[in-house]
Amino acid sequence: MIKRTLQYGFIISIGFPVVFLLVLSLGRRWAYPNILPEQISFANWEFLQQSDSKLFQAFFVSLGISLCVAVFVTALGFVISKFIAYSQRRNTFLVLAYIPYLLSPVIMAIIFQYYFIITGLTGTFLGVIIAQFLVAFPFGIIIYLNFWNAQLKSMEELSYTLGGSRWQTYKKVLLPLSKNALMLCFFQVFLISWFEYGLTNLIGSGKIRTLTVSVFNFVTEANIFYAALACFLLILPPMLLLYINKRFILFVEKTEL
C-alpha cells in the first residue's frame, strides 16, 4: 500500500512541472502571496495567430536549426562512423570524439568564437548551425560506434560476395538494418540542439533568438508568463517524442541499438 502510494505520489510530482508551467503560461499578474495568478486567459497564447510575434519566430528558428543539425549529423555521422568503427585506431578516434562531447558546449563556443568572428558567422543562422554541428557530431559518432559490430560487417561482406554494389549494399542491407540507430541519432541530436542555450547565445550574439535564448530574455525582462510559455513550447517536442517512442528520448553508452 505504502509502495503504491509512493509511486502515485512520484508520478504526480513528475507531472507537476508540466501543469505548473502551463498554468503560469496562461497567467497574468502573480503578486505574493497569491497561490495562482490573478488572471488566467489565453491572451499569452495568442502569439500562435501572429506570425510576427517573437515567440512564433523563435519556435521556428529553433525548429529550423535543430532539424538542420540533426539531419547533417545523422547522415554524415552514419557514413564516417562506419570507417571509424572498423578502423584499427578505433579507440583513439573514440577518445578524440569524447573530448568535445564531454566539454561544456559554452566552453567550446568560447574557444571557437574567434574563427566564427573572422569568417563573419557570428550572429547568423548558419553560424549557429555550424557551431551546434561541431558539438553534436562527436555525440553522433559515439551513438553509431555502439551500433557497428562484427555481425553487420559480415552481412555487408556477404552482400559484396553475392555481387552487390556499394550503393545496393547500403540501400538494401545497411540502411534497413540501421533504422533504429539512425532514428536514435536523429532524435538525440535534435534534442541536444533544441535544448542548447550557452553556445547558441554566444555564437548567435543574441541575434539568433531560439526558444532557450527567449526564456533567458524573458527572465531578464521579468516577464515570467512569457518565459513559462517559451518553456512549455520547449518541452512539447520531447513530450511528443516520448509519446511516439520513449526509447528515442534516452541514449546510454554501451547499449544495444
Add this chain to the structure above:
Amino acid sequence: MKKLYNIKSFSTLLFLIIVVLPVFCGLVYATLYSFEIVGIINSGFTTKHWEDIIQGSAFWSSIGFSFYVAICSVVISLIFALAMALSWKKNLQKGALSTAIYLPLCFPGTVMAFFMFQFLSKSGFLSRLGFASGVLEDINSFPALINDAYGIGIIITSVVLITPFFVILFSNIYHTENIEAYKELATTFGASKRQLLQKVTLPILLKKSSVTIYLFIIFVMGSYEIPLLLGRQSPQMISVATVQKIQRFNLYDIPKGFAMSILYVLIIMSVLLFLYFRNRDYFKSETTK
C-alpha cells in the same frame, strides 16, 4: 580496393577536420591570446594572466565549487535512483511508471532551472503555499534555496534532472545482467537480504555503471544554464565564471578567461585519459574485442 581505401582515408580526414581541428585551432588561439601574443591588448609575450589564474583563488574556487555541486548532485541522485530502481523494479518495466519515469528527460536544464526558480525562490510557489497554510509568517521566513552560497538550488535541480536517467540505467542493468539469478544463487548459499544488497546487487550495478557515473560528474561540473539562473556571483561554477570573464567590458579579463578555458579543457582531457586507461573494456566494442 583502391577506391575503398580512398573513402576510408577521406572519412578519417573528415572526422579529424570536424572533431579535432576546431578544438585544436581554438586552443591554439586561446593559448596565444592568454599569453598576449594575439588579441586587442597584445603587448608581447607575458605569463601574467596565467600566473594570476594559477596563483589566484578565483579559478580554483570555481573548479572546487563545480566539483562539490557535481559530487553532491550525482551522489544524491544515485541514492534515490538505487532506492527506486530496486524497490519498483517490476513497475519500471511496464505500466504507467515505466513511461512516467521518462518525462523529466523531456526537460532541458533551462526549463527545469526556470521551474525551480518559480517553485523554490522566496516568492515562489512553495513559499506561497507555506504562507497560505500559516507555516510562514512572511516572505523572509522562507529559506534561501535559490542563488544561495551552497548551491542548494543548483544541486536540487541537477538531482531532479539526473535521477530518472540513473533509475532507467539501473533498471536496465538489473535485467540485462540477470541480477535476480545471482541473488537466487547467493540465497541458496545462505546470504541474508542485507548481504544480497551489499555483496551482489550494489557491486554489480555500480561496477557496470561506473564510467557513466564519472561522465555525469563531468557533465554536471560543466553545466551552464542551471547555475546561470540559480547560482550567484560568488562562488560561481566554472562555465559561468569563464563566460563572464570573456564577456566583461574589462579587456584585461579576456586573456584570463581564455587561460581558464584552456585549464578546464586540460583537466577534462586528463580525466578522460585516466578513465580510458582505467576502463579500457568500456571503450572496446564487438568489432575490436
